[in-house]
Amino acid sequence: MATRQTTTLARFMMAPSVILLFIWMIVPLAMTLWFSFLNYNLLNPANVSFAGLFNYKFFYTDPAFFQSIWNTLVLVLGVLLITVIGGIALALLLDQPMFGQGIVRILVISPFFVMPPVAALVWKNMIMHPGYGVFADIAKFFGAQPVDWFAQYPLFSIIIIVAWQWLPFATLILLTALQSLDGEQKEAAEMDGAGFVSRFIYLTIPHISRAVTVVILIQTIFLLGVYAEILVTTNGGPGYASTNLPFLIYRTALLGYDVGGASAGGIIAVILANIVAFFLMRAVGKNLDK
Amino acid sequence: MARAVSTNRKIGFTVAAWVVALLIFFPILYTIITSFKSETEAIAGFSLIPSGTLESYAEVQAQSNYFKFFLNSVIIAVGSTILALVVAVPAAWSMAFSPTKRTKDILMWMLSTKMMPAVAVLVPIYLIFRDTNLLDTRIGLTVMLMLINLPIVVWMLYTYFREIPGEILEAARMDGATLWGEIVYVLTPMAVPGIASTMLLNIILAWNEAFWTIRLTTTNAAPLTAFIASFSSPQGLFWAKLSAASTLAIAPILIMGWFSQRQLVRGLTFGAVK
Missing domain, CATH: 1.20.5 (Single alpha-helices involved in coiled-coils or other helix-helix interfaces)
Incomplete structure (x- = not known):
């Protein structure tokens, strides 16, 4: 009982x-x-009617749609590439014996705690600004023409900012995984004459592969939703050059007042996120069984 | 001989690591330095030595009532965290100590709600908030952030509670402890560290949340995220003021973050990496 x-x-x-x-x-x-199945505009809320699949068709035929999907993918993959490779390299470095390891660690993880609007505005104005930024100062020092980052390479600039925010996350998680590697195993491999490269390929990579998977999946979930960084730097422009799917939906909804169209975009975003979520849930679920 | 070599290696790693770490930290460092410059100094070219003036801080407060936004951030971040804990502690507790066949499914389902992209529900949430007069209110935003972070809170608490050994309860019972005694003297002391870490991480996440806080507020309830975002269309010289506002906005969370490195790994990977 x-x-x-x-x-x-x-x-x-x-x-x-x-x-x-x-x-x-x-x-x-x-x-x-x-x-998403309605004709519904906030400027004309009295006139709501059933639209069938029109909103989806409208969203699908909008040239900005494919550009925004493409930008979303480039943003996610670009940041993943930088953070995973950089994260592995950094984690390997931080795992070595050194003086002041604790402080180094604190410095490296700090960007993760900076709120997105601050991160984006600091990079935009103090680092990448073509007139007063640090990059411009460096260019001038070498007698080169400063680059107007957000006008010439808007998406790339946003990738750099977002990668800066997420590199600490990847590093910290991979470092945690590295530190759980059995020291005796490493020593045994060393005694057997395994060099750094073969130890890395046969011992380290298999050991951290699960952590790498987790980093990729969790970052993807957050990276699919990047918003504030775009809002305060390029506002999606020039044109649609740095508009990702979340930003396009926001534009349709709150600047275009098109509830139906934005909702259709939202459903597409849900489907995209679900594909990623499916794999993440499997990775996490496996861990629960242990 | 071997020792000398290893000391050399250690010095080499130290130099490499410090260089990389300072490069990564540089934007934050430069922001802090610039916040102690005057506006003309701030755009006068690269310099790591500020004049040490505090005028930017004073101006940010005088021009835009900075403290109001700061207070909103504190209320929303701490409030949503406490609300989430009140709801999540009993749930995580029961899942950890009397798991059923469905516990795992419920946990996975909770995690899945976290996967929903925020923009997908922007329109309905915005309309609901508008129709219930919750737009630009602290209470609305607090509830919103509570719901967003609830899955992470339940998960984190669950992974902590699960590590409290069940045998200790049996031992206490054998010694004649009542249910109340068990909870107060045995379980609570063991659960407090986990609850504290969860709280810390959740405050950080809520403080930095920058989608709903920007979209659902205008002035009254706007926290620091929304305030800083308003600097994207500036008038006049504002480098030093932006730096001062940014420094104040990130300092408390940076310090909290340093103390919660371990919990961060655990919380954000849902216990998959410890």
Whole structure:
């Protein structure tokens, strides 16, 4: 009888979380889905009608749509490439014996705690500004023409900023994984005459591969939603050159007042995110069984 | 001989690591330095030595009532964290100590709600907030951030609680402890570190959240994220003022972050990497 009592109590304790998250998940999503089938403009809210798949067709035929999908992919893949390779290199470096390791670690992880608007504005104005930025100062020092980063390479500049924010995350997680590598194994490999490269390929890579997977998947989830960095630097421009899918949806919804179109875009974003989520859940789920 | 070589190697690694670390930290360092410059100094070319003036800080406060935004950030970040803990502690507790067949499914489902892209629900949330007069209110934003971070909070607490050995409860029971005694004297002391770390990480995440905080506020409830974002269309010279506002906005969270490195790994990987 005691067990039944505990089960009831357990259910009671879980109920608030489950109910809240259930409402949070279902209600807005259902509304988005419903809106995506409507002609619904906030400037003309009295005139709402059923649109069928028109919004999807509209979104799909908009040239900005494919550009924004492409930009989203370039942004995600570019940042992943920089942070994963840089993260492995940095983690390997920080795992070595050195003086002041604790302070080095603190310096390296700091960018992760900087809020996105600060990170983006500091890079935009103090580092990459063509007149007063540090990059411009360096260029002038060497007698070169300063680069107007956000006008000439808008998406690349945003990738640099976002990569700076996420490199610490990748480094920290990979370093944690590295440090759990058995020291005796490393010594044994060294005694058997394995050099740095073969130790890296046969010992380190297999050991951290799971952590790398986790880094890639978690970052992808966040990178698919990059927003503030674009808002405060390029505002999506020039043209649509740095507009990603979230930014296009925001533009359609709150600047174009097109509820239906933005909702159709939202559903497309959900589908994209779900493809990634599927793999992440499998990776995390495996760990739960252990 | 071998020792000398290893000391040399250590010095080599030290130099390499410090150079890389300072390069990565440089934008933050330069922001802090620039915040102690005057506006004309700030655009006068590269210099690592500020005149040490505090006028930028004073001006940020005088021109835009900086403290109001700071207070909003504190209220929203701390408030949403406490709310989330109140809801999540019992849930994580019951999942860790009396798991059922469905516990794993519930946990995975909670995680899946975190995968929903924020923009996908921007329109309905915006309309709901507008129709219930929650736009630009602290309470609206607090509830919003609580919901966003609830899955991470439940997960983190769960991974901590799961590490409290069940045998210790049996031992306490054998010694004649009551249920109340168990909770107060045995479990609580063991759970507090986990709850504290969860709280720390969640405050950091809520403080830096920059989608809903910007879109759902205008002036009254705007936290620092929204305030700083307003610098994107500046008038006149503003480098030093931007730096002062930024330094104040990131300093508290930077310090908290340094103390929560380990918890960060655990919390953000949902326990997959410890």
